[in-house]
Amino acid sequence: MNLKKELSVAKELAKEAGKVILNLQNTTKVSFKANGEGPVTEADLEADKIIYKGLKKVFQDDQIITEESYLTGTVIPKKGRLWLIDPIDGTSDYIRGGSDFACMIGLIIDGIPRLGVIFQPKTNSLWWGLNARGLSNAQFKTQAQKIAAGSEIIDLNIENKELKNQGPxxxxxxxxxxxxxxxxxxxxxxxxxxxxxxxxxxxxxxxxxxxxxxxxxxxxxxxxxxxxxxxxxxxxxxxxxxxxxxxxxxxxxxxxxxxxxxxxxxxxxxxxxxxxxxxxxxxxxxxx
Ligand SMILES: Nc1ncnc2c1ncn2[C@@H]1O[C@H](COP(=O)(O)O)[C@@H](OP(=O)(O)O)[C@H]1O
Ligand SMILES: [Mg+2]
Structure with a gap:
């Protein structure tokens, strides 16, 4: 299992969708979902479509569940590959005109989150991770990075981070x-x-x-x-x-x-x- 292609496609789609929602931030129409499930904007729907279509084009056999296309009652399988998409995480702050919102693309394999990409359009920052923990004969390495402001790369490793004695x-x-x-x-x-x-x-x-x-x-x-x-x-x-x-x-x-x-x-x-x-x-x- 090598997730190079998956990672590169997910990064590009998160950035593409992120740029679209950023452009729409001040003009998009807001409505409310049924059952008190919170606000949704036209930008959520637009980003949702971009990511869904982009993944489907490359990974035809994978199951994809997105926040905005999910049908109530769909059963999440225990086995196999499943992409989980949140086109705008932090819709409330997005609507307020803030910067705390992100496009998120994750891949579950046999019930475990193996790949994740988060893109924050306002700061042009991208976080990604490949999680091979617990896999025998993994063909990919566990690794996580932040790409700040589009170019500066920071390795993410908190394995040995101590808690400062005053509390968290x-x-x-x-x-x-x-x-x-x-x-x-x-x-x-x-x-x-x-x-x-x-x-x-x-x-x-x-x-x-x-x-x-x-x-x-x-x-x-x-x-x-x-x-x-x-x-x-x-x-x-x-x-x-x-x-x-x-x-x-x-x-x-x-x-x-x-x-x-x-x-x-x-x-x-x-x-x-x-x-x-x-x-x-x-x-x-x-x-x-
Ligand atoms: N108390 C709550 N009730 C309902 N949803 C909540 C919630 N707290 C967090 N969430 C959900 O978690 C996401 C981020 O919330 P927050 O910005 O508060 O951390 C939101 O998803 P979306 O923005 O993807 O719709 C929101 O729907
Ligand atoms: Mg959302």
């Missing part, structure tokens, strides 16, 4: 604050809290060593929100798990249905007890 730097959603996050934040004793839009850009902060921990505040988070960032973070030597410490599942349903954290290894050990305490308190409060 924690990333949280700028657009979707939740009571669950407030509960956990109270226990974590963070030294710094970074509020940012886009799941991918927050996980990229960890892969770059700029944050230690990120907690997703909703159980409604979808596989296309986590696939590309997970491949990059795992390749960089970080972890992404459910708040119960289990590996993420990329099969069956499109929604993870559980709170998720992304972390460095040293921070994961540090937050285990406070996280468990917060979850216990949360459950008690919900019952009461």
């Amino acid at each position: 730097i924690v990333a949280v959603s700028k657009s979707h604050p939740t009571i669950f996050i407030d509960f956990v934040m109270h226990e974590l004793k963070a030294t710094k809290v970074i509020k940012k839009g886009s799941v991918g850009l927050k996980i990229a902060l960890i892969a770059e060593g700029k944050a230690d921990f990120y907690l997703i505040g909703t159980r409604k988070i979808k596989l296309w929100d986590t696939c590309a960032p997970a491949a990059i973070l795992l390749a960089a030597g970080g972890v992404i798990k459910t708040v119960f410490g289990e590996n993420l599942e990329f099969s069956n349903e499109v929604s993870h249905g559980v709170h998720i954290y992304a972390s460095t290894r040293s921070c994961e050990a540090f937050v285990k007890a406070p996280l468990e305490a917060a979850i216990a308190q949360w459950k008690k409060a919900k019952k009461g």
Whole structure:
């Protein structure tokens, strides 16, 4: 298994779609999805089509699920190759005219995120990762990089990143604050809290060593929100798990249905007890 072609196609498509959404940012029409699933713009739909068509042209036999073309009830297979696409991650910040939005393309092979690309149009930055961990006879190397401002290359490796003794730097959603996050934040004793839009850009902060921990505040988070960032973070030597410490599942349903954290290894050990305490308190409060 050599993912060179997959990586090069995914990088080009993320950049192409990214440029289109950037051009449309101030003029695109906004509407709201059914069932409280949040806002969607014409730019989401445009980028979704570009990426879907581009992947289908080269990888005809692969399954592709995109946020905007997904049909309710589609079962996510346990085996085989599946692309998961989020044409705009951070649509809320995109609509506000901010810069915290990204195009994300991820590839799952037999249930594991193996390839991820995130492109942030406003800063012309691209993160990518190939995750061969746990594969015997892998024909590709585990590797992750950030290409900043279109050219400067930074290797992402947080395998041995120590947690500074004051406590973690924690990333949280700028657009979707939740009571669950407030509960956990109270226990974590963070030294710094970074509020940012886009799941991918927050996980990229960890892969770059700029944050230690990120907690997703909703159980409604979808596989296309986590696939590309997970491949990059795992390749960089970080972890992404459910708040119960289990590996993420990329099969069956499109929604993870559980709170998720992304972390460095040293921070994961540090937050285990406070996280468990917060979850216990949360459950008690919900019952009461
Ligand atoms: N509390 C919440 N409820 C619903 N969706 C949420 C959420 N928190 C995050 N998300 C989803 O996660 C993505 C990024 O959110 P955020 O910018 O807050 O980190 C968004 O996806 P899209 O922007 O792809 O639609 C959003 O739908
Ligand atoms: Mg989206």
